[in-house]
Amino acid sequence: MEFCIEMFNLAPVKGYEDDVGTKTNFTTVNQSILSKGEDPLVGKESIAAFDALQRQFQGSLLWVPAFSQRGYYEFVQRIVNVSLASGIMKPVVQNPGHFIGMMRLWRALHRRSDWPSTGLYIVSAAFELCEEIDVFGFWFYETSLEGVPAPYHYHNDIIFGTRHSRFKEFQDLVNFHEMGILKMHFGSCKS
Numbered sequence: 001m002e003f004c005i006e007m008f009n010l011a012p013v014k015g016y017e018d019d020v021g022t023k024t025n026f027t028t029v030n031q032s033i034l035s036k037g038e039d040p041l042v043g044k045e046s047i048a049a050f051d052a053l054q055r056q057f058q059g060s061l062l063w064v065p066a067f068s069q070r071g072y073y074e075f076v077q078r079i080v081n082v083s084l085a086s087g088i089m090k091p092v093v094q095n096p097g098h099f100i101g102m103m104r105l106w107r108a109l110h111r112r113s114d115w116p117s118t119g120l121y122i123v124s125a126a127f128e129l130c131e132e133i134d135v136f137g138f139w140f141y142e143t144s145l146e147g148v149p150a151p152y153h154y155h156n157d158i159i160f161g162t163r164h165s166r167f168k169e170f171q172d173l174v175n176f177h178e179m180g181i182l183k184m185h186f187g188s189c190k191s
Helices: 044-055 073-086 096-110 118-129 166-178
Strands: 026-028 061-064 090-093 134-136 183-185
Touching (some): 044 073, 096 118, 096 166, 166 183
Parallel strands (some): 026 061
């Protein structure tokens, strides 16, 4: 199966089609992003908002990191149940052993105790699933190659944080690119 991992964390497509395309059959959801606000995925409004996010990925797989952080298990179960009830996407729950192994690997390689980003984790998982990997949109600098401001996420105002080793992760991906393990695409997606 060819995966087109279009978006991470149910990022919006509408209004960004020229930059991010429209073909998606696999996306992720980070429970820490969805858990913000009062009673997430409990009331009708919250569930309707989640369903609206899912609709842009109609029929896609929804990867859910069920065991990545303590205290989120019940909320992750709610994500899975709401997604199953809607029938819009098919939730896939990560294997906790795989995640722990990847986390330990990247922590050892980076000699830090921080978490690998969702992006690095998914690219790492793609090594096991895909014959060819093309990576778009991984840019960990505040300006593009053209010198234009480049936000951390194209769709919100999250600023560069210190939770992940973003420069080391970027360098790892560049090294994989140089070794021919994957192909990174830099610059505008239109070029």
